[in-house]
Amino acid sequence: MLEIQGIWADYGGAPVLRGVSLDVAAGEVVGLVGPNGSGKTTLVRAVTRVMPLRSGEVRLLGEDVRTLTRAALARRVAVVPQNPALPEGFTVLEMVLMGRTPHLRLLQSEGPSDLAAARRSLTQTGTTALASRFAHQLSGGERQQVVIARALAQEAPVLLLDEPTSHLDVGHQMAVMGLVRRLCQERRLAVLATIHDLTLAALYCDRLVLLDRGAVAAEGSPDSVLRPELIASAYGAEVTVLRHPASGRPVVVPLPPEADSPQAKGGIAALEPAGGGQTAAPRGGPPSGDGRRDGGER
């Protein structure tokens, strides 16, 4: 669905993306993780041609994005932006109907089929009850759901989410990520989501891609990507990776200021350490292997 091959991009200075390649297939949620400034948002912008590519290629359903018109592009890929603008004076229904823009000609107004698409999106995101509310008066969690509904109304097979959970509390984070998973399965979407919270990413994504300074540092199952030495190298942070008691997925825990504080140890002891539960030296120490894992177990 989405194929990115060796793309380079910059903002007029040093390259921000340096030869990134990744694929997302229909029906899978791929998490894009990496420290601040590693190029996650830039990747979303480059894929949607909001900023130009220096080199490399982005294909959507096999077609090069450079050959598509803006509307054709928006019919193939929908974006949930990091800080969605919610101008005053528009209701939720009107906002969601804006998702129909790429399907309308210049002088065309929304018709019954557009309204039907908007209703489906509202229903699937559980925001039907908000339809006549003003979008700028919603809470953070509701906003995120409404913007997801707008992206769904685009009926694009590829969905990009830029930090969909960054302003949300834990309950809304889970609700939004659960929604994304459900939509991915129900609509067979190819989903690429940039996520800050590594534990959340591990729980809800089929695969993870770790970006470090504009390049893919690791790719594969959450288990193979969320390894202390890889995280130390990319984030410059000392962490412990534990195993989630219910799902068996990795849980990334920062080390306390004094790593051997007995209190901290007692608190974590409830979770059993993942595969050796090791910690690693921060950036500088060479990560094991070449730092790149493909495949891994699903």
Add this chain to the structure above:
Amino acid sequence: MRRARTLPVPDPHADAFAGKEAFALPGVRPLRVHLLLALVAVLAAVLVGASQGSVDIPFTTVVRILVSKVLGLGSVTWPETWEEIIWQIRLPRVLLAGLVGATLAFSGAAYQGILRNPLADPYLIGVAAGAGLGATIVLVSPLPYAFGTLSLLPPAAFVGAVLAVSISYGLARSGGVAPNVTLILAGVAVSAAATSAMSFLIMANHERVATVLSWLLGGFNTATWQKVGIVLPYSLVGGVAVLASARLLNVLQLDEEEAQQLGVPVERVKLLVIVAASLATAAAVSVSGLIGFVGLIVPHTVRLLWGFDYRRLVPMSMAVGAVFLILADLAARSVLSPSEVPVGVITALCGAPFFLWLLRRHRPACSAGRRAVF
């Protein structure tokens, strides 16, 4: 495996649409009645405007004169001079005021929408200063500024306005994009340069100060059918272009990047709307001078009354702008009759308090949660 994690997505309302057909499509449909009423209001304003003046002509006679001129019905039972006054003096004046009012209002709405700036008005990025400079050059030059009935003033003002906007846009654009902030700053800079050139010309030819000032303040006391003819094509084409872009202007309110990701060719729409609104405003200014406040206040008033959807905002602004300027011009020529008050003084004097009243009345609903995340 993720049993505890699936927080109940708030979806007890999956069927909330059932029996709620009130969620009709936005857009023009709910507005048709209002549009019709607005059209009636414009016609009424035209009639009232045409029936008032220094010569007392009964209202019914005014209507009969107009009916006989427009439809060719009825028999002439009035003095020739009355017909002359109505048809050659008052009607062109009223129509010009309405046309200019509509043009300034829809251009103001278009500028506010494109630049996403509530303080934008049609004069912001160079139209006013450019037109002023063009007009001043003609007024202070030793050339006669009229050849017979053909005045040099409108073309000079028009060219000045179009040049100034083009320079602003040209300066702001790089790499195929003209960011809003750059565009506004370039407009301010170009306006400042044009205004200082204008000031210099006026000071160097101070015997013409009164002439230039009276042009700058604007008004319709020299209205003719010819001037109506000058403005009409630009207003029509500009108005149609802005109306056609209304739905995209809504999407642009999100954010330029989001609008692009929703499939809007942002820079092209921006250029189209700026060209349309600037040409129409330049034509309006070239025959009526710089009438302030209409382009800023009318769209905001319409927003407060009819909402933010540009598909409502643009047509209702046209109507409200037309009615407002016709009535303002009527006040301008009646208050101190037989002498005239500049119409710009009236628009500011009436418009500002009314707008403030509206703003205070509607504030709670409109400013709550205003763009928390920008």
